[in-house]
Amino acid sequence: MMSVEEISDGIFEIDLDDRKSLATRNLMPGISVYGERLIEEEDEEYRLWDPKRSKLGAMALKKFEIPITYDSTVLYLGAASGTTVSHVSDILRDGLVYAVEFSPRTMRDLLQLCDQRPNIIPILADANKPQSYAHIVEKADVIFQDVAQPNQAEIAAINSKYFLEEHGHLMLSIKSRSIDTTASPKKIFKDEVRKLENVFGVEFEVLQRKELDPFHEDHLGLVARMFVDDEE
Incomplete structure (x- = not known):
């Protein structure tokens, strides 16, 4: 089980591949917007958020x-x-x-x-x-x-x-x-x-x-x- 921490309203840090990654909970499960990785954890789906693009x-x-x-x-x-x-x-x-x-x-x-x-x-x-x-x-x-x-x-x-x-x-x-x-x-x-x-x-x-x-x-x-x- 990976660690998911809400660091601000609706913004999460996920321990993934030995580093912390930024994510939001996907409003539209199953749909990737710009090719970002989708992560399932405890019946929730998260979209990884690339800080180099945002x-x-x-x-x-x-x-x-x-x-x-x-x-x-x-x-x-x-x-x-x-x-x-x-x-x-x-x-x-x-x-x-x-x-x-x-x-x-x-x-x-x-x-x-x-x-x-x-x-x-x-x-x-x-x-x-x-x-x-x-x-x-x-x-x-x-x-x-x-x-x-x-x-x-x-x-x-x-x-x-x-x-x-x-x-x-x-x-x-x-x-x-x-x-x-x-x-x-x-x-x-x-x-x-x-x-x-x-x-x-x-x-x-x-x-x-x-x-x-x-x-x-x-x-x-x-x-x-x-x-x-x-x-x-």
């Missing part, structure tokens, strides 16, 4: 406090074909994830995933323009952003202003090479975090920040909580 998976392995719970509403910016979104779907047994993707070609793959998983709402849109999907998305408990754009902090802030619940959480993967290919990644990370202090009238309290190597080079993972002045 910034959120890397953050979980690097011991971030993941604020996504079983009944969260999540806005996922930069959904791509749905590799990470599928694991978020596993976590959200009683929740919902709005998955925003800009590329029509990639959206076709995401739509196939949504046919299997009713708790994913796909949205073909530009994350720079949250007003274009404001009529679709409800208030979110968590925004997760993995968008390779030079204005990553601004995108996070404007979407938070539209959609994030008071005291809700922002999870951000900052890719330094998408912002500046010549500057030091550490300087870029510092500048981007500073922008989150007050941009578009939204302020954040940074709770955790760590670089995501060796899984993702020149990436910073960040968890922040939207600051609300209760005295106003």
